[in-house]
Every structure is written in C-alpha cells, then in structure tokens.
Amino acid sequence: MTSLSVETLAAAAAPITSAGNAQLGTAVLAGIALIILLITRFKMHAFLALTIGSLALGVFAGAPLDKTITSFTAGLGATVAGVGVLIALGAILGKLLADSGGADEIVDTILARAKGRAMPWAMVLIASVIGLPLFFEVGIVLLIPVVLLVAKRGNYSLMRIGIPALAGLSVMHGLIPPHPGPLVAIDALHANLGVTLALGVLVAVPTVVIAGPLFSRYAARWVDIQAPEALTTAPSEAPDREHRPRFGATVATVLLPVVLMLVKALVDIVVDDKANGLQKVTDVIGSPLIALLAAVIVGMFTLGRAAGFTKARLSVTVEKSLAPIAGVLLIVGAGGGFKQTLIDAGVGQMILDLSKSWSIPALLLAWLIAVAIRLATGSATVATISAAGLVAPLAAGMSTTETALLVLAIGAGSLFFSHVNDAGFWLVKEYFGMTVGQTVKTWSVMETIISVVGLGFVLLLSLVL
Template sequence: MTSLSVETLAADAVEPITSAGNAQLGIAVLAGIAVIVLLITKFKLHAFLALTIGSLALGAFAGAPLADTIKSFSTGLGNTVAGVGVLIALGAILGKLLADSGGADQIVDTILAKAGKRSMPWAMVLIASVIGLPLFFEVGIVLLIPVVLMVAKRGNYSLMRIGIPALAGLSVMHGLIPPHPGPLVAIDAVGANLGVTLALGLVVAIPTVIIAGPVFSRYAARWVDIPAPEHMIPTRPSEDLEKRPGFGVTVATVLLPVVLMLVKALVDIVVDDPANGLQKVTDVIGSPLIALLAAVMVALFTLGRAAGFTKERLSSTVEKSLAPIAGVLLIVGAGGGFKQTLIDIGVGQMILDFSKDWSIPALLLAWLIAVAIRLATGSATVATISAAGLVAPLAAGMSTTETALLVLAIGAGSLFFSHVNDAGFWLVKEYFGMSVGQTVKTWSVMETIISVVGIVFVLLLSLVL
C-alpha cells in the first residue's frame, strides 16, 4: 500500500491562493461544509446554490481574495462539466431508452419467470445491478421499486427480503462503478485509469452487493415486516407498447459500454505499448465518451426501433431524457467547483501535513474523509467529488492499480449511513411506506454495510495487487 510521500508532493504542489495556516484552513473547511449543510437542510436551498455559496464561504474563511475564489470555483465547475457532462447526458439517454422501450421490463420479467422463491432475492440484486449500470440512482429507484412492490405482492414475499437486494444493487453501482457521475469525477480528480477502476470496481462490488443485499435482507425482513403499500403500486411503464425488445439484445446493449471499457483496460495491461495499433484502436473505442455514444446509437435501434418507435418518438425520447439531468449537471459541476476551491486554498497539503504522522493508509484516510462529508451533506455525489479533491495529492506517485483503489475507497466512503439529510432516504421511506425508524434500521444500515464491506475489500485488494 502506498505511503504518503509529503516531500514528493510538496515539490509538485501548486501555490495556494491564500497564506492561511493549517488551523485556519481546517476551520474554513468545516465552515464551508457547515454552510452547505445548513443551506440544504435548514433553508431547503437547491444543492447547486448551496455548493456555490459554500465555495465562496470556504474561500472567505480561508482568507483568499474573492476574485481568486471565484476563479477557482469557475475553473472547477467548467472542468467538471466538460469532463463528465457529456457522459451524464449519454447515460441519461440510454436509461430513458431502456425504460420507455420496455427493455427494463423485459429484463425483469425474464429473470423473475425463471426465479423460484428461494432465489428471488438473488434475482432482484441481479436485476438492479444490470439495470443500475446506465441509470442514476434516483432513476433506478423510480424504475425498479414499483417492480419490487409488484413482485412482493404477487408472490407474497417479504417486502424487505425483495427490496433490500434491489436497493443494494443500485447503490453499489452508483457508488463504485463508472459511468456514474461520482466515480467518473473521482477518476478525473485523482488521475485514475477508468478501465482499471471499472474492473477492480466490479471485483469489489460483487461480494459487497451479496453481503449487503441477499444476506442482510434476511435480517432486515425480521426487523421490519411490512406489506407492500397498495397506493404505491403503479401501472407498468411499458404496458402500452405492442412489442418489446428481446432479453438478450437488451442486456447486450446495456453491457456494451462496460465491455468496451473493460477491453481497453485489458489491452492496456497486456499490450502496454502506446504505439501498438490494437491499443490505439481500443484506446478510442474504450474511452467512456465513445463507449457510451456507441451504446446510445446501438440502443436507438435495438431498443427504440425494436419497440416500434417512430423517428419522431425516438427524437422525443432523447429530448425528454435530457431535461431532468440539468439539475444533476449543475450539482455535479458546482461540486467540482467546491473541490477546486478546496485544492486551490491548499487543503490537500494541509491534510498531508496532518496525516503524515498518523500512520493511516492513504486508502483508509480517503474513505474516512468521504464518510465525514457524506454524513454532513447527505449526498454521495457531493461526498465523492469533495473527497476526491481533498485527497487528490495522495495519488501522486501511486501506481495505476493503487490510484483505482483510491477512487473505490472514496466511493465506498460516500455511501456510509444515509440519513435524514439524504434525498434517497426519503425516497425509499415513501416508496416502501416505512417510518423514519424503520428506514434507518433497513436502508441506512444497508448503506453502512456497503460502505464498510467495500473499504474492507479495497484494503484486501491493496495487499494482494
């Protein structure tokens, strides 16, 4: 595992925009985060505005000139949106095509038709993990929870026994696997290799989702034994379609970008020659932009046209998929601005100064920082983006594998103990018809298990790779 080389990092450090000492910087960070939390929770301000104001407050408390703070925030926002904005848009289009064409329903129906009572929790975690690859967490919940409720009612299953595995599958994908926004931003911030991160993310995700999903659901079902709320079981989204795309082609379309990125990672490892023709080709087709763009173009035919969509309806579907992500783009961008402000005032070096005598592994330190921000802000994405900015200096001198594990450590920390300041907490509570206490005992505990098990497997991988 990489040790912290402060001397090496100091040589590469960018001159901070303030001369504040470590104590003042520490207070500034706490104050900036407190402003964000207060604005989001107390005043119900949109996260984009809260992050913007929090970034300005951070610079002010650190004694940085206002003009420099604004420049740092704007630079971070622009770089973040430029880096992941197109990918978020392509992911949204793919997710919308998957939902509207009935492809998601086809995956669900096919697997459930082959799953028995004992294997149903495993079927649900598989469904959620596959469908969760191209979808935002909130979109995944909206898409899958009605299915969970219908399965629980139709098969007389315990709601938690079916629901927890589905939630675990979505959450693990959201926190650990690109092309989700959080992991993508973290990869960019610490300079990690996307393909390697994706491959190692899958290695960590599989045992994590098993433990937090089917295994934990046994206990969650005993703690909270409630029926599926009748009023939350809606009409299936694709019942108005005359036909739906096939199961095999739908799964192949969803997995296409993942396969292309994994191929790139494999060729990079095996060939390791930038001048090699094969590596040049895979570097292009395995880049996240081209991989997702290819999946979207394929999906227009394999999902949209297979469902009988006209050219006009395909155009309408694509257009409708982009409107809801405006808020996501702004939040992610503002999070990148907050991250850049943290970097430019010198917080990264402050953390190195504090941590060099702690004997804490870099991966564990990254996890702890992400946990703290997650608990404070309630947002896994904000926690990932902010923590990535704070620990980016730790990546200097790390190998490709270690840098990828650093991203996964941050992602695992960003999922720790979702509670009342997390929109996902209330979404799950309302869909499942639970009380706050019941939601804590099931959803919040599940998120904590994912976070802890995730960092354990990340640390284990760091010892053997």
C-alpha cells in the same frame, strides 16, 4: 480518461491563500457547515449551497474573492467538461431502456426463471444490470413498482425483495462508472477508468451479495411489512411484451460500454505499447465518450426501433432524457468547483501533511473523509467529489492500481449511513411506506454495510495487487 487541463494547471499553481493549517481547517469546517445549513435548514438547492459554500470557504481561508471565484469557475467548467457529456449519454441510454420496455423485458425474463429463495438473488441481479446506465433516483423510480408487485403477488416480505434491489442500485451508484461520482473522482485523481471499472466490479459483486440477499434476511425480521396497496398497480407506459426489444439484445446494449472499457483496460495491461495498432484502436473505442456514444447509437436500433419507435419518437425520447439531468449537472459542476477551491486553497496539501503524522493508510484516510462529508451533507456525489479534491495529493506517485483503489475507497465512504439529510432516505421511506425508525433499521443499515464491506474488499485487494 478525460484530461482536465484547466484543473491540472490550477492544482499546480501556488495556493490562493497563505493561511496556516489551523485557519484552513477551520475554513473547511465552516464551509461544509454552511453548505449543510443551507441544504437542510433553509432547503436551498445543492447547486446554490455549494456555490455559496465555496465562496465562503475562500473568505474564511483569507483568500482574495477574485481568486476564489476563478478557482470555483475553473473547477466547475473542468468538471462539466470532463463528465457532463458522459452523464448526458448515460441519461439517454437509461431513457431508451425505460421507454422501449427493455427494462421490463429484463425484469420479466429473470423473474420468470426465479422462484422462492432465488427471488432475492434475482432482484439484486435485475437492479445491478439496470443500475449500470441509470442514476440512482431513476433506478429507484423504475424498480420500486416492480419490487412492490413481486412482493405482493408472491406474498414475500417487502424487505426480503426490496433490500437486494436497493443494494444493487446503490453499489452501482457509488462504485461503478459511468455514474457521476466515480467519474469525477477518476478525473480528480487521474485514475485509469478501465482499471477502476474492473476493480470496482471485483469489489461490487461480493459487497452487493452481503448487503443485499444476505442482509435482507435480517432486515425482513426487523421490519416485517407488506407492499403498500396504493403503489401495487402495474406500470402501463412501456410497450406490451410483444413490442418490446428482445432480452439478449437489451442486455447486450446495456453492457456494451462496460465491455468496451474493460477491453481497453485489458489491452493496456497486456500490450502496454502506445505505438501498437491494437492499443490505438482500443484506446479510442474504450474511451468513456465513445463507449457510451456507441451504446446510445446501438440502443436506438436494438431498443427504440425494436419497440416500433419512429424517428420522431426517438428524438422525443432523447429530448426528454436530457431535461431532468440539468440539476444533476449543476450539482456535479458546483461540487467540482468546491473541490477546486479546496485544492487551490491548499487544503489538499494540508491533509497530506497531517496524514504523515497520523500514520493512517491513504485508503482508510480517503474513506474516512468521504464518510464525514456524506454524514454531513447527505449526498454521496458531493461526498465523492469533495473527498477526491481533499485527497488528490495522496495520489501523486501512486501506481495505476493504487489510484484506482483510492477512487473505490472514496466511493465506499460516500455511501455510509444515509439518514434524514439524504433525499434517497425519504424516497425509500415513502415508496415502502415505512416510518423513519424502520427506514434507519433497513435502508440506513444497508448503506453502512455496503460502505464498510466495500472498504474491506478494497483493503484486501490492496494487499494482493
């Protein structure tokens, strides 16, 4: 896991304000309220809203402006340094997967083997595999046309096919690194990435089954609609099937970084000797940077060259993959700056002090904080980053497993009840041609199920591990 030395030093320093708990609590509420107002009422970009909200938080807490600026910039820099390269590598891998036709090959191969009642399970499998290297919004754009085509050609209820696909994407986004939210939470809480990934998979599998194929039965009854005609034309940008990469090679490339990180986690558990040669090797190849870099390099051959891409075409694909993530990097970085401002103002310690009298388990407290920020801001990533900053002191003294579960509890909370202040809500509504009420009864309820069920399995694991 990447070590954020700047953040560590800042967190260990004296608070930048001497405000009491009441003033700090008011400052936090005011800062978050300002961010919500700027994003929802004034339609301000989340990067600017988080920046202004961080500075306002410092002012409301009575901190000197220069120290607030220092905290924000240190948090922004440390966060981008820790996860920026990983986000970029994930974007490149996702673009290679889409442009080469590898994603289409996965979809077509699985759908050719799935019929009737097996179709929802096939859709959740497709979404989960493709969702590993892709951002949520990119995954939706990639999968929704396929969902609509499958629903139309097979005469399925759109919700019966669509909900499993959305559940697969959402669970990957909220719980599984290398997605930005989980990565930042892992850094903030100094959790072990491999252990978090392994436990995240254990939580994700039953959660996506319940929120996807099982819930889709009820969603299809509540909202029985057909695929919109205007969006059911087949995509034509990817190569034809004869020039696509093979199914096995595509899946192996997508899963390569996950396998490398899991191998590192297993060796760390079994060997637990930093002087051991095997552990030294797995520490290198299983680090997120090397694992994702290896997948990108392998993908250039197994995906790009297999699809007939020239060196120039590969270069263009990489270049086009990086431009769209500029906004993501800025939002994630500003979220890290907001988180560091919370930490340096002493808000994390305030939460720690108050939680002692609340007698609320740390995992539940972390989930509740993430839920509150998710409902307020509409962003799962912002909720994860901010909640991680608030509960960071709770991770002190925790075991490796407990810290990993704390990350997953935050991730589960960040997915709770998507509604009108979430861009994903409107994306799903428009693609599926639903009303606001129909979107709430399907998409919003599904997100809530993921959040609650995910927390349930996290608490269950905490009892047995």
